[in-house]
Amino acid sequence: MSSQFKAPSRLVAADIVRVFAMVLMVQGHTLDVLITPACQLTPWYNYWLFCRGFTAPMFMTLAGFGFALATLRRWEDHLQFSPAVAKRLRRFAFFVLLGYSMRIPVHSLRDLRWAGPDAWHGFLQVDVLQTIGFTLLALQLLVLVLRTPRRLAAVAGMLALIVAFAAPLAWRHPFLNSLPLALKSALIGTTGSLFPLMPWSAYIFLGATLGIGYVEIGKSTPAWLRKAIPLGLLLLVSGIGLEGVALHIYGPANFWPTTPHLFIARIGFVTASVGLATFVERFLPVSPRTMQSLAEESLLVYFVHVVLLYGSSWNPGIRQYLGGTMGVAHAYLLVIVLVSVMLMMAWCWNRAKKDYPLPSLVLRLAVVGAAALAVA
Numbered sequence: 001m002s003s004q005f006k007a008p009s010r011l012v013a014a015d016i017v018r019v020f021a022m023v024l025m026v027q028g029h030t031l032d033v034l035i036t037p038a039c040q041l042t043p044w045y046n047y048w049l050f051c052r053g054f055t056a057p058m059f060m061t062l063a064g065f066g067f068a069l070a071t072l073r074r075w076e077d078h079l080q081f082s083p084a085v086a087k088r089l090r091r092f093a094f095f096v097l098l099g100y101s102m103r104i105p106v107h108s109l110r111d112l113r114w115a116g117p118d119a120w121h122g123f124l125q126v127d128v129l130q131t132i133g134f135t136l137l138a139l140q141l142l143v144l145v146l147r148t149p150r151r152l153a154a155v156a157g158m159l160a161l162i163v164a165f166a167a168p169l170a171w172r173h174p175f176l177n178s179l180p181l182a183l184k185s186a187l188i189g190t191t192g193s194l195f196p197l198m199p200w201s202a203y204i205f206l207g208a209t210l211g212i213g214y215v216e217i218g219k220s221t222p223a224w225l226r227k228a229i230p231l232g233l234l235l236l237v238s239g240i241g242l243e244g245v246a247l248h249i250y251g252p253a254n255f256w257p258t259t260p261h262l263f264i265a266r267i268g269f270v271t272a273s274v275g276l277a278t279f280v281e282r283f284l285p286v287s288p289r290t291m292q293s294l295a296e297e298s299l300l301v302y303f304v305h306v307v308l309l310y311g312s313s314w315n316p317g318i319r320q321y322l323g324g325t326m327g328v329a330h331a332y333l334l335v336i337v338l339v340s341v342m343l344m345m346a347w348c349w350n351r352a353k354k355d356y357p358l359p360s361l362v363l364r365l366a367v368v369g370a371a372a373l374a375v376a
Contacts (some may be wrong), residue, residue: 009068011214012288013225013277014062015295019343020273021058021154022298024064026342027050027335033309033319056128056195057203057266058273059298063132064156064207065214067139074216078143087139095133098303099126102315124185126193128302134186134197135204153212160206167199168250168258189257199258206267229275235268290347297346305342 017302031048039045078086105119106112139156146152170176171188178184181191189196214225239261246261256262284291311317328332353360 012281012291013274014282014292015288016067016284017058017270017273018062018295018298019291020277021055021062021344022294022301022342023339024055025059025302026054026339029054029305029309030338031328031331033317033323034326035328036324053262054266054269056200058270059128060129060135060200060203061131061207061210061267061270063136064139064190064204064209065211066207067136067204068152068208068211069215071140071143072149074211075149078140079147080144085140085144089137092133092136092140094358095129095136095299097133099123099129099133102127102129102303102306102312107313121181123189124182124198125191126186128195128200129299130186131195131197132204135201138201139204139208147213149216153209153216156205157209160202160209163197163205164202165260165261167202167260168254171254173260186261188339189254199260199263202263203267203270210271222301225275225278227275228271232268232270232272232275236265236272237268239263239265239268284347293350294343294346297350300317300349301346303343304345305338308338 069076073205074084078088100123103123103125103292105115105123108137122286139152142152142155146155171190176184176188177190179187185191185193187197240263242264243259246259247255250259307317309318311320349360
């Protein structure tokens, strides 16, 4: 790799934003499960839904950003099918597998042959994990093909814009809507997928472009990111202001899940948040190492809290017992408890993996094996 690409070992501001997104994620899902239908009819609920929409873009943009930094640190190792490439491909494929495993519609895989159309329809819906896994796999393949960071940045940025601005058209296209259910559910959201590749992969592709730009243009200095605050705020305000234009161009069909004006606003929010985090890191009550430990376990937090709240083929969730029964004040008490438990779990597990690698590996294999046996 050329000498001008020297990626930093860690960016504390990105860790701060990722942990912030984790807190918002747990808060959003918990309130979604617990608050009563009457609360959802109040005026504040729509504003809360709009703000909640920034959580997934933060995760996805930073996933692409982190991919770029990790790849640039050892660029030459990722230009051929080396052990490093094989390891990361397995990791990204695991994201996809885990995402689908959370939607298994039967208690045993042997019962899949008896599953009806509705069960298969639910199983094949695409969520955050699958979209992140598929897109990171695509980015690694682009590294193998394109060979240079600047080409990767250009192509990933172009793909981000194409995906973001073509998504409303793709959702209405007859060919895409005639594809087999698995492909259609992965690409577009007309079957019910909450995070299909169009438009959500655009955030990951753009994150990779921003990561490379940060290393090359910003010279890997967090101070440079502070200049991103006014740019991010400008994009945020512009995206919101373009709602009427987007509605005129794309029409009302599938407007809110796909429209590019939200893509612009959300990217602006993420950009401004990372810039703001460079100021916040000076006043952190915890060490950067602790923040890194929490940020590295975002996948674990996502998986555990979703299984706890919504249930799975392995367990009933809180929704089955307390769903839709609480006012906002009581629900927020549980939000505070669950956020605290998730952060503590993330920190303890991250430290255990680093301080006791062999026992941690054995525990991971045991958990995966037990889960596999449970659905065998």
